[in-house]
Amino acid sequence: MNVPAQPCVATIGFFDGVHRGHRFLIDHVRAEAGRAGMASMVITFDEHPRRVLQSDFQPDLLCTPESKQALLLETGIDRLEVLHFDKEMSQLTAREFMKQILRDRLHVRKLVIGYDNRFGHNRSEGFDDYVRYGQELGIDVIHNEAFTIDGEQVSSSAIRRMISRGDIEKGNRFLGYPYTLTGKVVGGHREGRKLGFPTANLSLTNHTLLVPAPGVYAVRARLNESPAWHRGMTNIGTRPTFGGTETTLETHIFDFGEDIYGQILQISFVQRIREEQKFDTPNALKAQLEHDKQQIEQRFEKLSDNE
Template identity: 55%
Template structure:
């Protein structure tokens, strides 16, 4: 897949069938839509397949105080899109000038004139343009006038739910990591570096790596204990473990920490990059009346996590 950044690249675009969206998480619904684009291009040899996305969340430009909770960073999103089979990915630089464009001007000046879009397959709930008041029928009419065929893609429905980024965020914010993974088509993950922590886990026989997430805009799942797999820089492969997200109430903590215990792993990994993949939430975070009660529960958590991860 060729990736084109419109603020730095000046590559000419071949005629294409395209879809457009923010594509946060590149979930199964997104991939279903993109497949309709690649299938259409395969049936029309004169057209390439193109995915059009943005370099930042549009609401960040429209509202300076907006703090997105993202399923994927831009780099993660591009890596996921590269696996869809599309010929091109165009990353539009979203700024106030673009935000002020009407839907008609955007379709004419950006989609047709700059990106050579001949056919546009719209996500079932997608809208664009300054006011976002226009709907699908308006886009069809504008397209007819300027020479872009506009068709509507179908929703991807899973267990009666239209899969969307907002639905997945809701699952993760409620701790439903397995439901999020089902909708994403892969386990939700974040990446970060291991930093110094409180070292309480080591004293209990459960040494933990304290993670500082690379991107503050990444969504952190609901507090609790999770069965996870961990990829450690320089170690190769995925390692089983469990992660606690919370304030360490048994130790009267107040700051939220992200601590992962990697099973049967003794290496010093301070400063290394890790990826944490979430499979299942085991329980709420809770305050124990004694250290012994906490340790007993940690052994039960490990046993439950191992059973879940064996099947993953």
């Protein structure tokens, strides 16, 4: 990406998930840029900073780098700058970062700071320090209020907690869109096929993405980024009825009979229906799956009525 020569209004952060709080912040940046007659810019990183600082850290992210960039560009900002975060950058103090990166390289003249954002070596400085450095460097530092829903601050960590406990509906409300996983369809144990519920078994292409809590979910699924979304249900768990031990993600797509092994499947989560259970017999599991499907179809019909 070519570095802009003109002065700009910017914000900076990792922006995992590009949730409603992030978009509230970016709207502030765009409004400030409009008033100042400058370009608007979002600055983010190609790596989670903690992965660089702690080699054994494996983040459970809400989106891939590619989907994050696409979501950020959809906000209507003029420019997106993705910085390569490495050990050298991690050693910069906040003032050095503001001078060398923000002012000298990216020509930032106004910096809108998220309510909980910190940057610089060890993240040891805070908003008052940024304001003071900005006054010395010619950068106007502006504070952005937290975005809340029902009195709760919207943040990536809060959304991760919701999805980790299976509260997909609340997580989606905070994200502003349905939480989605993408992966390649791989061979499975074919137990579902024997029960009349053939499943597509997903191998996640990016293992740093957060997998929701075990259980059965109402989902929408699509192949190879096709415009057509299909209704379905996904089970996340260890298949305890069949003595499984490894976590799998299996999706039964309603009214669908194609062979899709090896294809890329997107799973968009709508609602958690129940926890994973162990059944005494395969027939008992089949009866439950039939009940799950009926419940999920009713759920989708209600959604259609409200659209």
